Amino acid sequence: MSLRSHFPIFTYYPDLVYLDNASTAQKPSxxxxxxxxxxxxxxxxxxxxxxxxxxxxxxxxxxxxxxxxxxxxxxxxxxxxxxxxxxxxxxxxxxxxxxxxxxxxxxxxxxxxxxxxxxxxxxxxxxxxxxxxxxxxxxxxxxxxxxxxxxxxxxxxxxxxxxxxxxxxxxxxxxxxxxxxxxxxxxxxxxxxxxxxxxxxxxxxxxxxxxxxxxxxxxxxxxxxxxxxxxxxxxxxxxxxxxxxxxxxxxxxxxxxxxxxxxxxxxxxxxxxxxxxxxxxxxxxxxxxSIGGYKEIERIEKDLASYTLKKWQEFKKQFPEVRLIGSEKEEGRIGVFSFVTEKIHISDLADAFADREICVRAGHHCAEPLMQSQWISGSIRMSLFLYNTHEDIDRFFEVFKEILSSVR
Ligand SMILES: Cc1ncc(COP(=O)(O)O)c(C=O)c1O
CATH class of the missing domain: 3.40.640.10 (Type I PLP-dependent aspartate aminotransferase-like (Major domain))
Incomplete structure (x- = not known):
């Protein structure tokens, strides 16, 4: 049984790309x-x-x-x-x-x-x-x-x-x-x-x-x-x-x-x-x-974070104006990635992701002092959890490219 099949939400919405896990996690059966x-x-x-x-x-x-x-x-x-x-x-x-x-x-x-x-x-x-x-x-x-x-x-x-x-x-x-x-x-x-x-x-x-x-x-x-x-x-x-x-x-x-x-x-x-x-x-x-405890969770999430950083390196060559508010190193992080761009308002960006069944979050993420220290008002955040896949991450970056290309 795949990990994802424990979560009924993905049966109801097979194309759902849920990348809002820092906000809340989906529930297993x-x-x-x-x-x-x-x-x-x-x-x-x-x-x-x-x-x-x-x-x-x-x-x-x-x-x-x-x-x-x-x-x-x-x-x-x-x-x-x-x-x-x-x-x-x-x-x-x-x-x-x-x-x-x-x-x-x-x-x-x-x-x-x-x-x-x-x-x-x-x-x-x-x-x-x-x-x-x-x-x-x-x-x-x-x-x-x-x-x-x-x-x-x-x-x-x-x-x-x-x-x-x-x-x-x-x-x-x-x-x-x-x-x-x-x-x-x-x-x-x-x-x-x-x-x-x-x-x-x-x-x-x-x-x-x-x-x-x-x-x-x-x-x-x-x-x-x-x-x-x-x-x-x-x-x-x-x-x-x-x-x-x-x-x-x-x-x-x-x-x-x-x-x-x-x-x-x-x-x-x-x-x-x-x-x-x-x-x-x-x-x-x-x-x-039951799925292997923290050892397995850490293994899955490390792989997902590492894959995201790899995709990010490719993505930023094409879109150098997009900034990651966070470290590009794999160590010392969880799979939470916040991006900023001047090209499009972040709430329009979040809407464009939502139109394509990708759940991400836009805004200050209840961390306004952090935003102020970075001289930004908000970011678009994708965040991973144990049921995410490489395909989710691919889809996120594909759609991000598609949206940014349409406003170039
Ligand atoms: C670091 C951190 N602390 C506290 C909270 C607040 O959690 P809750 O809304 O469940 O009280 C959050 C929620 O996003 C969080 O990310």
Whole structure:
């Protein structure tokens, strides 16, 4: 059975060229069928029922967290809490940290210029409410983190370093081992937070080896349903983190004038969670494992990225005015490629691709500071995942040529 045949979308649309994976991933049958099975045969609310259906839902929810700890090498499920997406997970983390760390004027948070708005805006809101400084670490010519700049900016008032592991615009994968070493040697008290949204779908992640304090990522880019965001935190830190949100399911007891939060991780999950979404994440992780795990995913994606770069070298000889916003090297990247051209407005370009059943994305990709640092307003982005093929990449470049030739 070919990998692609696990994904019903390609049966419904055999000519579809889906190259918008940095935005969200298509779903394999096991995820879709698993959700249907759960809703038909196992569905009830968790935590509050002694009956079989509630227990079945509880097993699924808990099983999903077991799968996540295996995926990222966390220690135990108490280190994993769910919310709606990576964005909500970062927001919960940032607002909880403000109170717990007593962040105030002159404290500094370091981000990189490659951050998605999800890891920028919550910190800028914190800046407005607390007066903290938010500073951005530069990128080098290969769109990698500029380590000299990181070291220079990692002053003693830095309380948090929060970085994406991989850029959703340039595809650059940051060297987090080196980041860890710089932080731990220069400013060991600052927190090391990672946005793993573009990383966990593609590369083996080990939060313990990297000594990551907190990490967020989002299930839908990993083939689960939308509406499931993951926050990992070291247990020792989570115990001291006061949740900024609360409600049913997140408490031990409530009085008219006080309450006691529940244990970990429930205290970060008030209200009824996305039980079916959590189950879909479990099925997605099982699917990854069933096709050979990260070893196979990395092999497929490395080949796809390498083929794209080869095609790009041919393409740019014919269209030297088109620029790649990202490294031309195979190493240190995921299969995310952003292009800019003055020849045609990027939204017209995206429409022209869409007319030919090619799904790409145009715009600033929720990374406006990065766009500004490159003096551009947006790019056209194609992004690859495990079910893409060389034919998809050929088709992308053929159509790109055809569109540009028609406006010459
Ligand atoms: C690097 C990065 N971080 C965070 C997010 C936000 O993910 P979500 O919209 O699921 O919250 C994205 C989405 O594209 C992303 O690429």
């Amino acid at each position: 096991v995820v879709i069928e698993g959700m249907k099975h759960h809703m038909e045969q196992e569905y009830a609310n968790i935590h509050r029922g002694a009956y079989n259906l509630s227990e079945a839902s509880e097993v699924l929810y808990h099983g999903s967290k077991e799968a996540v700890i295996w995926l990222i090498n966390a220690r135990e499920t108490s280190e994993i809490s769910y919310s709606y997406n990576a964005t909500s997970a970062i927001n919960i983390l940032v607002t909880s940290l403000i109170a717990s760390l007593d962040l105030k004027k002159w404290d500094k948070v370091l981000l990189s210029r490659a951050e998605h708005h999800a890891n920028t805006v919550p910190w800028l809101i914190a800046k407005n409410t607390t007066g903290i400084e938010v500073e951005f670490v530069d990128l080098d010519v290969d769109f990698q983190l500029d380590f000299a700049d990181l070291e220079a900016k990692l002053t003693s008032n830095v309380r948090v370093v929060s970085l994406t592991a991989a850029s959703n615009v340039t595809g650059a994968v940051f060297d987090l081992i080196r980041v860890r070493d710089v932080i731990r040697s220069k400013n060991p008290d600052s927190l090391f937070i990672v946005d793993g949204s573009q990383w966990v779908p593609h590369f083996q992640v080990d939060v313990q080896t990297l000594d990551i304090d907190y990490m967020v990522f989002t299930g839908h880019k990993l083939m689960s349903d939308t509406g499931i965001g993951i926050m990992y935190g070291k247990k020792s830190l989570l115990k001291k983190l006061t949740p900024s949100i609360g409600g049913g399911g997140a408490i031990n007891w409530v009085r008219e004038d006080s309450f006691a939060p529940a244990g970990l991780p429930s205290r970060f999950e008030p209200g009824t969670p996305h039980i079916i979404g959590a189950g879909s994440l479990l099925r997605a992780i099982e699917f990854m494992e």
